[in-house]
Amino acid sequence: MADIHFGTDGWRAIIGDDFTNENLVRVADAAARIFKEEALASGRSAAAPGTLIVGHDCRLDAHTYARLAAEVAASHGFTVRLTQDYCPTPTLCWSVAQDNDAVGGIMLTSSHNPAEYLGVKLRMADGGAAGKGFTDRVEAALSEAPTVARGACEEVDLMTPYLDVLKQRVDGEAIRNSHLRVVVDPLYGAGRGYLAGLLRDLGVEVCEINSDEDPTFDGLHPEPIPPWVDRCIAKVPELGYDAGFINDGDADRIGAVDEHGNFVNPHRIITLLVSHLAEDKGLTGRVVSTITASAMLARQCKRLGLELTSTPVxxxxxxxxxxxxxxxxxxxxxxxxxxxxxxxxxDGLLMALLLAETMAQRGMSLGQLVDDMFAKVGKLEFDRRGLAITEDQMANFRSAIVPSYAPKSVCGKKVVAVDRRDGVKFSLEGDAWVMMRPSGTEPLVRIYAEAETVDEVSDLLDAAAAAVTA
Structure with missing residues (x-):
């Protein structure tokens, strides 16, 4: 039996290696036990602890695995609803949150990981991710041998009500009148067909790529960043379309491409959408982002008078x-x-619709929106790398670099602040920064950098890589 641990967002493993029927049964059984403990603590009965909803993405045999997880969970007395077909993670989350009897959800996905991986994400009654306290209890409840207990589950249509709500959340009339033309790239993932269908229903001309049923993902990693988005980057200007929208393997993330074939990274999307929500839709409230957020977002929030809260990754x-x-x-x-x-x-699908709504309401192409944003908050470049290092290097990174590495400057830029909440981040003069942290999903150290030019970013990444591998 595998030694199972939940990382940044769930447990992931290679199908047929550690992701086996036996290990999935152990995880589903342990998760159901903890969900039941929570249900009983809230006053529900052991005979009727509530509903669990189970979803899955487009990985190899994902529906078969999901049914197995559903039947194991049902053996604990839960009413279990299993998606009829593949679905995005946000669909599962929304479905759980809308069901007053639901105490949680189990999503079989490996998100942005390569095709050979599958995993389990756990979601709470409000649709949010299970916290570390909850997943630690699940790990502690793992049995040595898989249970043979099974129960009955019901297959249901999760997609129709979810897609209907998404269309209601944007200005359909403005989008229809804008005559947008968009490339949609689901990267063979769980957004396949769904985002394209939504946009077509809203009057958008759509060309969908990388959308065949292919559990190998044609060798692509379903992560909406270069080089995996290169086909979309080429397709948008080839067709002369207005934009490209890209989702990851379970469609909870988004990347974009402007009309010129420029990749619009998530930093720029977040900064753009904050402006749209506040200025066009009149929403208020805090903006929350991780420690790896762009300084452009901080500038945008300052410009709009919004409070920005920073968290670990x-x-x-x-x-x-x-x-x-x-x-x-x-x-x-x-x-x-x-x-x-x-x-x-x-929700990567909703974010794509909101980008389309921004373009429609402001009468601007995606590239024009980005340029307008740069004019207001300035332009910064960003990149990141994943470093595969030895066990000795990782041990040194965790024991020495993260807690005590403290240069006065990096690449000639003065260090003005240090943040060690999640790895170590050095804020530099001129709103530049560089960060190093161990990945929570892969055996890597991730390094990140932002500065005014691509060359400066590259130099900062090189300096960080040298420090990590020294």
């Missing part, structure tokens, strides 16, 4: 701030952006 920390209330939007550097007025979780 991982949407579960943003969710914790959403629980406190008064949050307009929460977003992370990897492209996960959520609006708690919709659901306490990321």
């Amino acid at each position: 991982g949407f579960k920390w943003i969710y914790a701030e959403m629980e406190k209330g008064d949050v307009m939007l929460g977003g992370e550097e990897s492209g996960g952006i959520g609006i708690p007025g919709h659901v306490m979780e990321r």
